[in-house]
Amino acid sequence: MNLAHTTMLLWAWGSLQAFEIVEKENIFQRTPCPAFLMFDNAAYLADMSFELPCHCKPEEVSAVVWYYQKHLGSSHTKVLTDFDGRVLTEAAQVRVGSDMLVRFSIRMFSLLVFQAQPEDSGLYFCGTRKGAYFYAYDVDIQSSEGMVATFKDQGQEPFADDHHGSLRVFTTFWEWTPCDRCGVRGEQWRIGLCYLQSPDLSPRYRKTLPDVVSCGSQAVPRKLWAKARDHTPELLVQSCVVPCRKMTVTREGAMAIFSYVSKVGSRPWVPQVPIQSHQQRLGHGLIISCPGARPEHAVAWDKDHQYLYRTQYLKGVNRSMRVFIDHGNHLHIRFTQLEDRGIYYCWRQGVRVAGFRLGVTSRGRYKVSFSDPETRAAVELTLIGYLLITAVFATIHLCRCCCYLFRCCPDFSP
Secondary structure, X not given: OHHHHHHHXXXXXXHHHHHHHHHHHOHHHOOOOOOOOOEEEEEEEOOOOEEEOOOOOOOOOOOOEEEEEOOOOOOOEEXXXXXXXXXXXXXXXXXXXXXXXXXXXXXXXXXXXXXXXXXXXXXXXXXXXXXXXXXEEEEEEXXXXXXXXXXXXXXXXXXOOEEEOOEEEEEEEOXXXXXXXXXXXXXXXXXXXXXXXXXXXXXOEEOOOOOEEEOOOOOXXXXXXXXHOOOOXXXXXXXXXXXXXXXXXXXXXXXXXXXXXXXXXOOOOOOOOOEEXXXXXXXXXXXXXXXXXXOOOOEEEEEOOEEEOHHXXXXXXXXXXXXXXXXXXXXXXXXXXXXXXXXXXXXXXXEEEEEEEEEEEOOOOOOOOXXXXXXXXXXXXXXXXXXXXXXXXXXXHHHHHHHHHHOXXXXXXX
């Protein structure tokens, strides 16, 4: 009996090993590489991070190399790899505005680009170091600068489709985000990107629907770009109310201190989320980010007991706003005032995750750095002022010289 059991176990183990080997060999055989290289169209909003899987490759290739071209056939090609496929970049270490070469990562043959910018739009190729391409993408990064917000609670409706003969320009909305708060009235939204439909698109680009690609796709002929350029991305916002989940968090060290203080006779204040303190100089700007949040996440901000709803604080609602939330879910405070002091709470995906205790001081030395946007803006305005003064001065003297040469300058002497 024991011999029979042993035989069955060995047979089962051998079958499992064989199954595992077959699965490993067939990972990249599920999607055969096309005989003629095609481009998959993909569109994202600026400041988002995206992943491009290399769906197919020959079995003998152990490492892939990713290439980037702004336009098909361009002589300038960026190589996005260290030729070993071991480039690792953490999203938390990436700063806004960095070059794409320091904002990418390759993991399991897939290319990850962090905080994508409109300049990153173009063609991405998966291939070998010898320049053989297996798979390709046509990536369109749409800017959020002219993004239009539509508030459903106020009776507003998204833009209607634009028709120009056989060309139709429209907005394709993503799924609704979760409610950004729980237990109180919150908000949820969906991002809409610009797409168009036309029979004149290049057949080399794959489409999810027939004759439909994003507005910035390389498949769009140049004559149609001008007609689709004015159709900006949209943001549809509506109210929502969801209950909170019961979460029990125990912090032994903190609770021991609170228990000791309670025995003394005073009732301690127990923070529900981690609180970070920051001192900001009076009159200077501040940008607060929610830990672990991405532009596609549902993020909300509160100041003490005041809810900062997007219907009032979203960027672009009022051009004179000093405190606003941008489309990347960052909280901006321009020209910090004394009334800005308080605790700013951050919600992520319907859960309050962090708090920022902001203090405002009018004393202390302020370290000037060119990485500060306000410092750069001040330097740019100063240089522009000097250039204008120099241009006016040169123009006046040039006119006087011309008048002197042609003897047409009026004589203002008495």
